[in-house]
Amino acid sequence: MKKHWLLAAVAALALGGTAEAKTLKWGAAREIASLDPYSFGETFTLSVLNHVYEGLVRYTGDLKIEPALAESWETVSPTVWRFKLRQGVKFHNGNPFTADDVIASLARVTHETSPLKGNLPAYKSSKKIDDYTVEIEVNGPYPLLLNDLTNIFIFDKEWMEANNSLLPTDSGKGVKGYATDNANGTGPFFVESRRADSKTVFAKNPNWWDKPKHNIDTIEFTPITSSSTRVAALLSGEIDFTNVAPLQDLPRLSASPDVKVLQTNELRSVFFAFNLTDKLFESDVKDKNPFKDIKVREALYRAIDIDAVQKRAMRGLSRNTGALVAPAIPGYEPSQDERLPFDLNGAKKLLADAGYPNGFSFQMNCQSDSLVNEEEFCQAVASMWSRAGLKPNLSMAPRSQQAPKRVKGDFDVISFGWANEPMIDAYSLLVQVMRSKSGTGGVFNWGNWGDPRIDALIDKAGVELDDSKRIPMMKEALKIAKAEHLFIPMHQQPMAWAMRSTVASTVQASDNKPRLWLTTMK
Amino acid sequence: MPAFLFKRLLNAAGVMLAVAFLAFLIFRFVGDPVELMLNEQASQAQRDALRVRLGLDKGFVMQFATFVGNALRGDFGISFRNQQDVFTLISERFPATFELVLVATFLSLAVGIPLGVYTAIRRDSLPAKALQFVSVLGVSLPSFAVGILLILLFSVTLQWLPAFGRGEVVQLGWWSTGFLTPSGRRALILPGITLSLFQITLVMRLVRAEMLETMRTDFIRFARARGLKPRAIHFRHALRNCLMPVITVTGLQIGNLIAFALVTETVFQWPGMGLLFVQAVTFVDIPVMAAYLIVVSFIFVSLNTLVDLAYAFVDPRLRDDAISGAANAR
Numbered sequence: 001m002k003k004h005w006l007l008a009a010v011a012a013l014a015l016g017g018t019a020e021a022k023t024l025k026w027g028a029a030r031e032i033a034s035l036d037p038y039s040f041g042e043t044f045t046l047s048v049l050n051h052v053y054e055g056l057v058r059y060t061g062d063l064k065i066e067p068a069l070a071e072s073w074e075t076v077s078p079t080v081w082r083f084k085l086r087q088g089v090k091f092h093n094g095n096p097f098t099a100d101d102v103i104a105s106l107a108r109v110t111h112e113t114s115p116l117k118g119n120l121p122a123y124k125s126s127k128k129i130d131d132y133t134v135e136i137e138v139n140g141p142y143p144l145l146l147n148d149l150t151n152i153f154i155f156d157k158e159w160m161e162a163n164n165s166l167l168p169t170d171s172g173k174g175v176k177g178y179a180t181d182n183a184n185g186t187g188p189f190f191v192e193s194r195r196a197d198s199k200t201v202f203a204k205n206p207n208w209w210d211k212p213k214h215n216i217d218t219i220e221f222t223p224i225t226s227s228s229t230r231v232a233a234l235l236s237g238e239i240d241f242t243n244v245a246p247l248q249d250l251p252r253l254s255a256s257p258d259v260k261v262l263q264t265n266e267l268r269s270v271f272f273a274f275n276l277t278d279k280l281f282e283s284d285v286k287d288k289n290p291f292k293d294i295k296v297r298e299a300l301y302r303a304i305d306i307d308a309v310q311k312r313a314m315r316g317l318s319r320n321t322g323a324l325v326a327p328a329i330p331g332y333e334p335s336q337d338e339r340l341p342f343d344l345n346g347a348k349k350l351l352a353d354a355g356y357p358n359g360f361s362f363q364m365n366c367q368s369d370s371l372v373n374e375e376e377f378c379q380a381v382a383s384m385w386s387r388a389g390l391k392p393n394l395s396m397a398p399r400s401q402q403a404p405k406r407v408k409g410d411f412d413v414i415s416f417g418w419a420n421e422p423m424i425d426a427y428s429l430l431v432q433v434m435r436s437k438s439g440t441g442g443v444f445n446w447g448n449w450g451d452p453r454i455d456a457l458i459d460k461a462g463v464e465l466d467d468s469k470r471i472p473m474m475k476e477a478l479k480i481a482k483a484e485h486l487f488i489p490m491h492q493q494p495m496a497w498a499m500r501s502t503v504a505s506t507v508q509a510s511d512n513k514p515r516l517w518l519t520t521m522k
Numbered sequence: 523m524p525a526f527l528f529k530r531l532l533n534a535a536g537v538m539l540a541v542a543f544l545a546f547l548i549f550r551f552v553g554d555p556v557e558l559m560l561n562e563q564a565s566q567a568q569r570d571a572l573r574v575r576l577g578l579d580k581g582f583v584m585q586f587a588t589f590v591g592n593a594l595r596g597d598f599g600i601s602f603r604n605q606q607d608v609f610t611l612i613s614e615r616f617p618a619t620f621e622l623v624l625v626a627t628f629l630s631l632a633v634g635i636p637l638g639v640y641t642a643i644r645r646d647s648l649p650a651k652a653l654q655f656v657s658v659l660g661v662s663l664p665s666f667a668v669g670i671l672l673i674l675l676f677s678v679t680l681q682w683l684p685a686f687g688r689g690e691v692v693q694l695g696w697w698s699t700g701f702l703t704p705s706g707r708r709a710l711i712l713p714g715i716t717l718s719l720f721q722i723t724l725v726m727r728l729v730r731a732e733m734l735e736t737m738r739t740d741f742i743r744f745a746r747a748r749g750l751k752p753r754a755i756h757f758r759h760a761l762r763n764c765l766m767p768v769i770t771v772t773g774l775q776i777g778n779l780i781a782f783a784l785v786t787e788t789v790f791q792w793p794g795m796g797l798l799f800v801q802a803v804t805f806v807d808i809p810v811m812a813a814y815l816i817v818v819s820f821i822f823v824s825l826n827t828l829v830d831l832a833y834a835f836v837d838p839r840l841r842d843d844a845i846s847g848a849a850n851a852r
Contacts, residue, residue, distance in 0.1 A: 031801065039605045041561030113575065118564030169605040171809075172575030174597070180605045196604070197615070197793035197801075198687055224686050224791045225800070226666075232673045233685045369804075400553025400806045407557065422563075432563065443566050 021217040022521045024503065026514070027230050027239035031197055031223040036179040037153045038108060038168045041115040043421055046151055047513035048221065051202055052092075053153030053185035056083055056102065057146050061507035061518055063328055063424055065146050069097065069154055069186060078141040078465060079124075085132040089209045091156040092183075092190040099128040104157035104166060106136070113175075114168040119422060120148050121440065141463040143470055144423055151422040159184045188212060188517040189219060197223060214517050234259060234498055240521075241506075243514045245498035247315055247373065258501050265319045266495040266512045267326045268419035270371055272300075272381070272488040275412045275447040282363035282393065283412060290360055291412070297485040298340065299350035300413075303388035304381055305342045310491065313376035317494035324418075324429060324478055326492050328510050330467070331426025331474040336482055339489070347388045361391035362412035367399045371417045372493045378415055381490075409446050417493065418444075421511060426474045430458045434481060449486050453477075530830070534823040539590070541819040545812055546586040554578075555602050555806035576602070589812060598816075599809035603801070608813045612795060616817075617697045618688055619787070619794030623779040625714035627772060630721035635761070635768070637722070638729025642737065643756055645730075653726070660723035665782075669716040669789035676712060684709050686791035713790040717783055721775060728771060732764035739763075773829045777822040 033040035056070035089097035122142035163178035189202035322339035366378035435441035436450025457477040506519040677685035689705030700706030784796030802810035
């Protein structure tokens with residue numbers, strides 16, 4: 001009898017152990033825009049909603065593309081891709097996932113008013129072959145359709161129809177949407193409740209098609225805007241995890257026995273770019289643009305003591321780079337990562353050779369709330385350029401104010417960061433930033449820094465489906481940009497997450513997106 | 523009386539219109555929402571099209587006129603970032619701010635009045651002088667610093683109180699309240715103290731000054747001469763005569779507290795209107811910014827009106843004929 005009682009107690013204990021619900025409290029730096037992934041073009045919002053919604057394909061923890069809602073795919077012709085969809089997948093409301101859902105979602109995201117239309121630049125049309133086969137047609141041969149599709153989340157067509165949400169919301173016309181406050185995806189978690197600015201609760205989807213690698217029952221997502229409060233909340237155990245640990249607090253967090261800091265470098269590479277139009281925006285050289293002379297660009301490059309920037313401005317956390325893309329990005333080559341050495345006298349000599357022995361003044365546009373420690377490294381570099389005899393005039397303001405000036409070309413030198421997201425391919429930097437302005441390319445070519453040789457390579461790579469040919473073209477283009485010193489590479493940004501000992505393990509990929517479906521708790 | 527009210531309403535409308543006008547004048551300098559709304563891959567044509575759809579290509583006079591026209595029909599537009607009705611966004615967050623302000627006001631009276639009385643009647647004692655000195659700190663310490671210090675002490679070191687948020691709230695119709703749950707009440711303490719600190723000092727100094735004044739008057743001397751207990755003199759006779767200006771200032775300060783709760787709300791991630799406004803500024807969410815400024819100016823104007831009305835009721839000299847005179851004078 002006594003034995004039975006003991007057994008029962010042990011059984012109860014064991015049961016209690018397994019039945020204990022695991023809740024991960026996530027403190028983020030800001031609130032997501034809404035529950036509708038197509039409402040605001042923001043990578044962070046998409047990364048949070050990726051726990052609820054999924055695309056046809058997805059990135060693994062090491063940023064390789066793998067099947068998600070599509071099981072396999074093939075190119076029927078250079079411009080038509082055929083996707084075989086996964087069978088037996090159910091949306092959170094129980095509706096089955098079929099080809100109609102894919103077509104309706106593609107129509108919604110590529111609609112004229114969708115802010116995410118640009119995420120699928122090559123899309124032309126899609127058609128249903130049968131319930132589990134879809135064909136997507138693109139404008140021309142396009143190698144990066146899969147990369148783009150990782151961020152195109154699939155909605156349930158019936159649910160959208162029932163709630164009058166087949167079209168995206170439109171703040172211009174004041175069109176609101178049901179999907180803004182409600183969600184119905186296929187992902188590993190579903191939205192249990194949401195109170196904006198306080199707490200959004202995601203609960204485990206027991207019917208997820210994939211075998212869960214996580215053991216989380218509930219995620220409580222809370223934005224905590226103030227970084228000191230976020231650190232305090234982590235130290236006091238009110239949150240378990242943050243994907244934005246402030247760099248200045250990392251030593252303090254690491255010192256706490258209950259907190260673990262995960263620190264690495266993200267995909268975003270930071271560099272300086274020049275105004276290469278005929279005249280400078282704000283300078284004592286009125287008749288021409290000194291930056292058009294490669295010697296001047298090289299002088300600015302050589303005048304930067306990158307180790308000092310790394311140690312002081314970046315608190316020793318950034319990774320110095322000579323390349324314009326991070327090592328994880330296709331198109332990167334180790335030989336490009338060599339920097340020109342810091343050489344102050346050489347820089348002065350180059351300036352004198354170029355005809356500016358006394359330097360010249362120019363305006364430097366940096367943003368106070370965009371890149372990691374941007375204010376600090378811009379100030380450091382400005383003082384280094386002053387030491388070389390130049391007269392940089394630093395303009396520092398929030399992104400919302402600086403962006404319009406940058407877009408207009410009202411600058412002489414700008415700090416620039418590019419992560420190549422969501423594509424995770426150097427083509428993103430090449431076509432959006434480096435390409436001379438054209439109908440579709442060079443949106444971010446604000447300083448007219450295009451080069452016809454680079455343009456030709458970009459255009460060729462843009463229609464090349466064979467990676468073994470395409471990637472060397474991109475490397476060649478980046479090599480030309482490097483040889484011409486079109487940009488001054490600086491570093492790869494640091495990124496830091498922090499978690500309490502309640503979190504056993506997580507996957508920190510360099511795209512800085514938390515993937516809690518790959519996270520386990522103790 | 524109706525004429526007085528009507529004038530005040532016109533006055534309120536004028537103030538709100540002026541605020542909106544100034545706001546739209548400033549909005550041109552807060553930046554470009556389109557760059558934040560679209561993601562890096564969007565083409566130039568898409569950017570331009572969105573700018574036109576949002577009406578941002580028009581001059582500020584046109585934007586202002588459109589806003590006023592829509593606002594008159596009760597349509598404040600939808601948020602650029604949250605894609606939600608602006609009025610819903612604000613009214614969802616109003617209860618949080620209001621409850622916080624209520625707690626701060628209560629604290630400022632409950633702590634400020636006794637301290638004020640104490641420093642007045644024992645004005646040469648050491649504790650009173652110390653309080654006077656500390657109160658200078660209270661006025662000059664920025665509230666975000668106070669907030670962080672309180673968090674470090676009570677949340678991190680002692681682990682008594684939550685560092686952020688509102689705790690569990692109960693929904694009563696459209697109003698969400700944190701007063702009805704233990705975690706909701708606990709969550710109010712630190713932000714309440716942070717927000718009230720300045721106010722406590724203000725009330726304390728005001729009460730002290732008024733008390734010193736009153737204690738010199740004849741009726742207090744007479745009360746002393748009659749041999750009343752000091753306690754009765756201080757609290758029943760002197761303090762009562764000091765409360766009128768305290769109530770006025772407290773009433774008017776509620777508007778200030780609502781507007782300045784923004785810093786406290788940011789530190790404590792308090793989901794109120796201030797936090798919403800800060801987010802709106804970050805993302806250049808023009809509809810939310812405009813509506814917030816309108817709502818806050820409305821609160822200011824109505825509080826002023828209420829205080830004026832209360833005066834008229836309390837002070838017979840301002841009643842009836844005197845009111846129309848005062849209104850005409852405006």
